[in-house]
Amino acid sequence: MRRLELGGVRCVAFLSGLALAVVAAGCGGGERAAGSRVIAIDGSSTVFPITEAVAEEFQILSPDARVTVGISGTGGGFSKFCAGETDVTNASRPIKLVEVEACTAAGIGFVELPVAYDGIAIVVNPENDWVNTLTTEDLRRMWEPAAQGAVVRWEQVRTGWPEAELHLFGPGADSGTFDYFTEAIVGEEGASRGDFTSSEDDNVLVQGISTDALALGFFGYAYYEENRERLRLVPVDDEDDSNGAGPIAASPEAVRDGTYQPLSRPIFVYVSTASLDRPEVQAFVDFYLTDGADLVREVGYVPLSPHEYDLVAQRAQERVEGTMFGGAQGVGSSLEALLAASTHP
Amino acid sequence: MALPRNAGFERAIERFLFACASLSILVTIGIVAVLAFQTIQFFRTVSPVEFLFGTTWTPLFFDKQFGVLPLVAGTVLVSVVAMAVALPAGLLTAIYLSEYAPTSVRRVVKPVLEVLAGVPTVVYGYFALLFVTPLLQQVIPGLAGFNALSPGIVMGIMILPMVSSLSEDALHSVPRCLREGAYALGATRAQTTVRVVVPAAFSGVSAAAILAMSRAIGETMIVTIAAGQQPRLTASPLVPIETMTAYIVQVSLGDTPAGTLEYQTIFAVGMLLFASTFTLNLASNWLRDRLREEYI
Amino acid sequence: MMRRRRLNQLGEWALPGAGLVATFFGLAALVALLVDVATDGLGRLSWQFLTSVPSRRPEAAGIYSALVGSIFVMGLTATIAIPVGVGAAVYLEEYAKRGRWARLVEINITNLAGVPSIIYGMLGLALFVRALSFGRSVLAGAATLALLVLPVVILSTREALRAVPPSLREASYALGASRWQTIWHQVLPVAVPGILTGLILALSRAVGETAPLVMIGALTYVPFAPDGIWSPFTVLPIQIFNWVSRPQAEFHRNAAGGIIVLLGLLFLMNGLAAWIRDRVQVKAGQ
Numbered sequence: 001m002r003r004l005e006l007g008g009v010r011c012v013a014f015l016s017g018l019a020l021a022v023v024a025a026g027c028g029g030g031e032r033a034a035g036s037r038v039i040a041i042d043g044s045s046t047v048f049p050i051t052e053a054v055a056e057e058f059q060i061l062s063p064d065a066r067v068t069v070g071i072s073g074t075g076g077g078f079s080k081f082c083a084g085e086t087d088v089t090n091a092s093r094p095i096k097l098v099e100v101e102a103c104t105a106a107g108i109g110f111v112e113l114p115v116a117y118d119g120i121a122i123v124v125n126p127e128n129d130w131v132n133t134l135t136t137e138d139l140r141r142m143w144e145p146a147a148q149g150a151v152v153r154w155e156q157v158r159t160g161w162p163e164a165e166l167h168l169f170g171p172g173a174d175s176g177t178f179d180y181f182t183e184a185i186v187g188e189e190g191a192s193r194g195d196f197t198s199s200e201d202d203n204v205l206v207q208g209i210s211t212d213a214l215a216l217g218f219f220g221y222a223y224y225e226e227n228r229e230r231l232r233l234v235p236v237d238d239e240d241d242s243n244g245a246g247p248i249a250a251s252p253e254a255v256r257d258g259t260y261q262p263l264s265r266p267i268f269v270y271v272s273t274a275s276l277d278r279p280e281v282q283a284f285v286d287f288y289l290t291d292g293a294d295l296v297r298e299v300g301y302v303p304l305s306p307h308e309y310d311l312v313a314q315r316a317q318e319r320v321e322g323t324m325f326g327g328a329q330g331v332g333s334s335l336e337a338l339l340a341a342s343t344h345p
Numbered sequence: 346m347a348l349p350r351n352a353g354f355e356r357a358i359e360r361f362l363f364a365c366a367s368l369s370i371l372v373t374i375g376i377v378a379v380l381a382f383q384t385i386q387f388f389r390t391v392s393p394v395e396f397l398f399g400t401t402w403t404p405l406f407f408d409k410q411f412g413v414l415p416l417v418a419g420t421v422l423v424s425v426v427a428m429a430v431a432l433p434a435g436l437l438t439a440i441y442l443s444e445y446a447p448t449s450v451r452r453v454v455k456p457v458l459e460v461l462a463g464v465p466t467v468v469y470g471y472f473a474l475l476f477v478t479p480l481l482q483q484v485i486p487g488l489a490g491f492n493a494l495s496p497g498i499v500m501g502i503m504i505l506p507m508v509s510s511l512s513e514d515a516l517h518s519v520p521r522c523l524r525e526g527a528y529a530l531g532a533t534r535a536q537t538t539v540r541v542v543v544p545a546a547f548s549g550v551s552a553a554a555i556l557a558m559s560r561a562i563g564e565t566m567i568v569t570i571a572a573g574q575q576p577r578l579t580a581s582p583l584v585p586i587e588t589m590t591a592y593i594v595q596v597s598l599g600d601t602p603a604g605t606l607e608y609q610t611i612f613a614v615g616m617l618l619f620a621s622t623f624t625l626n627l628a629s630n631w632l633r634d635r636l637r638e639e640y641i
Numbered sequence: 642m643m644r645r646r647r648l649n650q651l652g653e654w655a656l657p658g659a660g661l662v663a664t665f666f667g668l669a670a671l672v673a674l675l676v677d678v679a680t681d682g683l684g685r686l687s688w689q690f691l692t693s694v695p696s697r698r699p700e701a702a703g704i705y706s707a708l709v710g711s712i713f714v715m716g717l718t719a720t721i722a723i724p725v726g727v728g729a730a731v732y733l734e735e736y737a738k739r740g741r742w743a744r745l746v747e748i749n750i751t752n753l754a755g756v757p758s759i760i761y762g763m764l765g766l767a768l769f770v771r772a773l774s775f776g777r778s779v780l781a782g783a784a785t786l787a788l789l790v791l792p793v794v795i796l797s798t799r800e801a802l803r804a805v806p807p808s809l810r811e812a813s814y815a816l817g818a819s820r821w822q823t824i825w826h827q828v829l830p831v832a833v834p835g836i837l838t839g840l841i842l843a844l845s846r847a848v849g850e851t852a853p854l855v856m857i858g859a860l861t862y863v864p865f866a867p868d869g870i871w872s873p874f875t876v877l878p879i880q881i882f883n884w885v886s887r888p889q890a891e892f893h894r895n896a897a898g899g900i901i902v903l904l905g906l907l908f909l910m911n912g913l914a915a916w917i918r919d920r921v922q923v924k925a926g927q
Contacts, residue, residue: 038873052697052862059864068873069862072598085776145407167489167575167585172595173405194403194410197491197575197585200598206888208573208585211478211490227888299697358821359736365728366737369750369795372788376760379767434663441660454664461671463907465849467878468678468900471885475893476677502670509667535652556755563757565852566878570885590759590852597762597856603771615763619756626755630748 039281042070043077043090044176045202046118046220047267051090053295054288061287065280073200074176078270082106087275088285091268092118092176092220097327109273109321113285113312114335115292117302119250120181120263121224123231127213130154130161133247135237136185136262142168142216144186148193154214168196169205169217176267177202181218183329184262206230220267221250225300238262252302266335267301273319289313304335311339380619383612390606396613402576404610405596415576416614419493419586423568424561426497426582427504431557434501435508436543436550442509443516444538455510462506470570473499478571491573491585500567504557511556515549515636516542548639552632559625563618565590589618678904682897690898694864695880699891704899707880709866710779711906714876715848717783718790719840725787726794727836733795734802735824754792761789762856770857777858780870785853790843797839801832834917841914845907851878877903 041051048071055067072080074091081089082102095103095112103110122139124131141147142157154161171178173190178198183189197208202219209215210230224231235247244259254260269288275281289312293303304312314320324330324338388396391411399412438458442451478495482488519542527537543550573585574595587595596611693703737743765785775781805828813823829836854876861883863875877899884896 040873048861049697055862056696056864066865066868067862068864070858071861076598148403148408149401165584191407194406194408195401195575195577197573198405199574199595201886203887204574207474207886208489208491210888211482212585213487214489230888355819355821359732362728362732362736365725366732366746368725369729369746369753369791372764372791373749373753375768376756376764379764380760434666437660437663438667441657441664445657445660446664454668457671458667461667463845463849463911464671464674465851465878465903465907467849467851467881467885468674468903471881471893471896471900472674472677474885475681476673502667505667505670533649533653535656536649538656539652559755563759565757565759566882569852570882590757593759593763594852594855597766612763615760619760622755622757623752626752630751 037064037066037280039065039067039088039275039284040086041067041088041090041269042072042080042086043269044074044092044267045071045171045200046074046092046175046177046222047090047115047269049222049226049299050116050267050292050296050301051088051269051288053299054284054292057291057295058284058287062280062283065284067284071201073172073174074179075174076200078102081110081270081272082108084108084272087272087278087281089270091270093179093265094268094325094328094330095270095323100323100327109319110270111273111276111316111319111321112268112270112323113289113316114266114268114304114308114339115288115312116267116296116304117255117335118265118267119221119252119255119260119302120177120218120265121221121250122216122218122234122236122263123209123224124216124234125209125211125213126230126232128216128232131216131234133235133237135239135247137239139185139236140187142166143170143182143192145191145193148195152195164214167208167212167215168193169208169215170196170198171202171205171219172198172200174200177218177220180265180329180331181263184265184331189329220301221252221255222300224250236260236263252297252300255302262331265330266304271316273321276316276319285316286313289316308336308339311336315339315342376619380612380616383609384616387606387609387613390609391613400578402592405607409606411610413589413614413617415578416587416589416592417617418578418580419568419572419576420562420588420590422493422580422582422586423497423500423572423588424558426494427500427561428554428558430498430501431505431508432554435505435553435557436512438505438509439512439516439550440538440543443513444534444542458506458509461502464503466503466564466566467570469499469503470496470567473567473571485583488583489573489585491571491575492583493572493586494582496567496571497582499571500561500564503564503567504560507560508553508557511553512546512550515546515553518549518636519545545639546636548632549636552629552636555625555629555632559622559629562625563590563622565594569594589614593618678897678900681894682899682901685894685898686901690895691902695862695875695883696864699889699895702884702892702895704877704880704895704902706863706866707875707877707899708902708906710863710874711848711876711903713867714779714783714786714854714874715844717779717870718786718847719844721783721787722790722794722843723840726791726840727798729791730795730798730802731824731829734799735820735828750792750795754796757852758789758850759852759856761785762853764788765853766856766858776871777873778871779867779874782854782857782874782876783870785857786847786850789850789853790847793843793846794840797842798832798836801835801839802828804835805831834920838914838918841910841917845910845914848876848906848910849878849903851882854879855882877906 051069055069059065074093077089078099080086082099138157142151152166154166155163179189182192199205202223205217205219206223206227209217224233233249235249237247238261243261248254248260250260255264271285289309296303320342324342396411396413400414401410401412402415403410473496477499481495523541523545524537527541568588569591574587575585576587592614593611690703692705694706696702769775769781769784770777809827810823813827863873867874881896881899884892
C-alpha cells in the first residue's frame with residue numbers, strides 16, 4: 001500500500017506540474033496586452049478570401065504579426081467593429097446609417113477603403129440544363145418577400161421549366177451581398193423571402209448548389225471562380241441596352257467595363273482610426289492597398305484601377321473619416337467620382 | 346506518528362469542498378437563468394402560441410415569422426431516422442452480446458463499440474457529408490446534397506453503442522431464474538429471449554432508447570455540416586432542412602448584436618432544446634429506477 | 642403443430658443471426674469510417690502538415706495552430722476542472738450526510754451530464770465572453786469546457802473514491818487522523834489512478850467538442866498558436882470543421898489529415914488511461 005501511495009502522490013505532483021507549466025507558458029503573455037498585438041478582422045464572407053490572402057502574405061513578410069480573420073457577415077462584422085472588438089472589418093456593402101450611429105455612439109472613428117470590384121454571380125448546378133439566361137425580373141420574382149411559400153417550384157418561375165422543387169441558396173441576412181442583391185434586384189435593401197438555405201459562409205452555399213441538381217443561388221464572383229468545375233454560371237439580362245445589350249455573364253471584364261449590371265459593386269474594408277495608430281495595423285493597411293491588387297486578381301475579384309488605388313491610399317493616409325455613400329448601397333454610382341470628391345473636399 | 350491537527354484548517358477545507366459541490370447547482374441555475382431571461386424578453390414581443398405552433402420560421406428576414414415548428418420538424422426528422430437505425434441494431438446487438446455471444450467475442454466487440462461512441466462528432470459530420478451522402482445519391486436519384494437522411498443514418502451509428510450497452514445492462518439485470526423457469530417449461534433460447542427476457546427488461550431498454558433520443562436531439566455538428574440550413578416543415582428526409590441546434594450555430598456565427606429580437610431567438614430555441622432533452626433525461630432516469638426496483 | 646415447430650426452429654437461428662448482423666453493422670460502420678478517413682488523409686500527413694499554419698492554399702495549409710491550441714485549451718480545462726471536480730466529489734463522498742441536499746446535487750449532476758454541449762456553449766457565451774468580459778479567448782473556451790466535463794469528472798471521481806475500502810479510512814481514524822488528513826494521505830493516493838482515468842476520459846471528450854467553442858467565437862482564420870490565456874485561438878475540431886465546409890476536394894483531404902491527427906491524440910489519451918488502469922490492477926494484485 002505504501003508503494004502505491006508514493007506512486008500516486010508523485011503522479012499527482014507530476015501532472016499538476018505539467019498543467020501548471022502549460023498555464024504558466026500561457027500566462028507569459030500577460031494581461032489583455034497580449035491580445036492587442038493581434039490584428040482582429042471580421043465581417044464579410046465575400047471579402048474574406050482577399051483579406052485572408054493579404055493576411056497570409058503579410059505574416060510571411062512580418063513573422064511577428066498576428067492576424068485573425070472571421071466570417072460573421074458584413075452586418076455581424078460591423079456590430080463587432082462598432083463595439084470595438086475588431087480593428088478592421090470586411091464589408092461587401094457600404095456602412096449603413098444605423099451602423100454609423102452605433103460607431104459614433106461608441107466613439108469609434110472609421111476610414112472607408114474600397115479594395116476591389118465584385119460581380120455577384122448567379123449559379124446553378126451543372127446538371128441544370130433548362131436555365132440558359134435569367135432576367136432581373138425572373139430574379140425578382142424568385143427572391144422577393146411575396147415569393148415566400150408561393151414560388152417554390154421551377155415551373156412557377158417560367159412556364160416550360162421542369163416541374164420540380166426550387167432549392168434556393170443565398171447569403172443570410174447578416175451578409176452585405178444579401179443587402180446589395182436585395183436592393184439591386186428587389187428594389188429594397190433586405191427585402192427577401194426567408195424560406196431558402198441561408199448562410200454567411202459562401203462555401204456552404206457552393207457545397208449545397210454543387211450537390212443539388214435543383215439548386216440556384218448567388219454569391220461573390222470569387223467563389224464561382226474557385227469552383228468552376230462544380231457550378232454553372234447564368235448570364236443575367238437587365239433589359240437595359242445602354243449598359244450592354246442582352247444577357248451578360250459575370251466576369252472580371254464585364255465587371256470592369258460596367259456591363260454586368262446591376263450586380264457589380266465595390267467591396268470594402270473599414271479600419272478604425274484608433275487601430276491605425278498602431279504601427280502593425282498601419283503596415284497591414286499599406287500592404288493591403290499596394291500588394292493587395294495582385295492578390296485580388298489571384299482570388300478572382302476585379303482590382304481597382306491604379307488611379308483608384310492611389311485615391312484610396314490617400315484616404316487612408318489622410319484618415320478621411322465617414323462614408324462616401326451616405327448609408328445607401330450605391331447601386332449604379334461611380335466609385336472613382338466618389339473617391340475623387342471625398343479626397344479633395 | 347501523530348500528525349498535528351488544526352480544526353480551523355479542517356473547517357476551511359470542508360467549506361471549500363462544499364463550495365465545489367455547490368458549483369454544480371450554480372451551473373444548472375446559470376443555464377436556466379441565462380436561457381429564461383432572454384426567453385422571457387422574447388415572449389414580450391412574440392406570443393408563445395405563435396412560437397410553439399407557427400409553421401414558418403423566418404426571424405432574420407423581411408417578413409418575420411417566429412413559428413418554431415420547422416426547426417422542431419427538422420430535429421425530429423433527423424432523430425427519427427437515427428433511432429430507426431440505432432434502436433433495432435442496438436437492441437439486436439445487445440441481445441446477441443448478452444444471450445448468445447461467447448465471452449471472447451464480447452471482450453473484443455464491446456471495446457470496439459465504445460470506440461464508436463468516442464469518435465468526435467465533427468468526424469461523423471465529415472463522414473456524413475463526404476461518404477454517406479455521395480453513396481446515397483447513387484442509390485436515391487434526386488437526393489439533395491444537404492438532406493436529413495444522411496446525417497440521420499450517421500447519427501444512428503453514433504448512438505448505437507449507447508443503445509446497445511444500456512440495453513445489455515438491462516438484459517443482464519434480469520434475474521437468471523426467469524430464464525431458467527422458461528427453459529424448464531421447454532422454451533427455446535430465442536423464445537425465452539424474445540418473450541421473457543426482453544419484456545422483463547422493457548423499462549431498461551426504453552430508458553436506453555429515450556436517452557439515445559435525447560442525445561440525437563441535442564447533437565449539433567453532424568447536422569450543421571450535412572443537413573442544411575433551410576427551415577422547412579416537411580416529412581421528407583431527402584431535402585435540405587434545419588434543426589434547432591444548427592439554427593443556434595448559424596445565428597451565433599453571424600453574431601447578431603445582444604438585445605435584439607434576433608439574438609433572443611437563439612435563447613428561445615435553446616430553451617426549447619434544453620426543456621426537451623431535460624424531460625427526456627428525467628423520463629429515462631425514472632424508467633431505469635423502475636427497472637432497478639423490479640429486480641432488486 | 643409442425644408449423645409452430647418449424648417457426649421455432651427458424652427463430653433459433655434467426656435471432657442470433659440477426660444479432661450477429663447487427664453487431665457486424667456497428668463494426669462495419671466503424672471500419673468504413675476509419676478506412677474512408679485514412680484513404681483521404683494518410684497521404685496528407687507529413688512534417689509540413691503538422692508544422693504549418695492554415696493557408697488559403699490547401700497544399701500549404703497545416704494543423705499546427707489548431708494542434709497547439711487544442712493541447713493548450715485542454716491543459717487549461719484540466720487545471721480548472723481538476724480541483725473543482727475532485728473537490729466536489731470528495732465532499733459528496735466523504736463529508737456530505739446522505740440527506741436531501743446530497744441527493745439533489747446527485748440528481749443535478751446526472752442531469753447536467755445529459756445537457757447538449759451547445760447549451761454549455763450558450764452559457765459560456767453569455768457568462769464568460771460577455772458578462773465577465775473574457776472575450777473570445779482561450780480562457781473563455783477552457784472555462785466553458787471545464788463546465789462541460791465537470792459532471793463526468795465528479796461522477797468518475799466518486800466511483801474511484803467508493804472503490805477505496807472503508808477499512809483504510811477506519812484504520813486511519815483509529816490512529817487519530819482527522820477527516821481531511823485521512824482523505825489527503827490515505828484515500829486520495831489510492832483513488833488517484835481511478836481519478837486520473839476518469840479525468841483523461843473526460844478530457845478526451847472535451848478535445849473533440851466543437852459546438853461550444855464555435856459559440857464562444859471560433860474564428861475562421863487563426864494562423865498562430867495561442868500565446869496566452871487571453872489570446873484568440875482555434876482547436877483541431879474547429880479547423881477540421883472549417884476545412885470540411887470548403888467545397889474544394891483538396892481541403893477535404895486536409896480535413897481528413899486533421900481527423901487522423903485528432904484521432905491519434907485521442908488514441909494516445911485513451912491508451913494512457915488504459916495503461917494507468919492496468920498499472921493499478923497489477924499493483925492491487927501484489
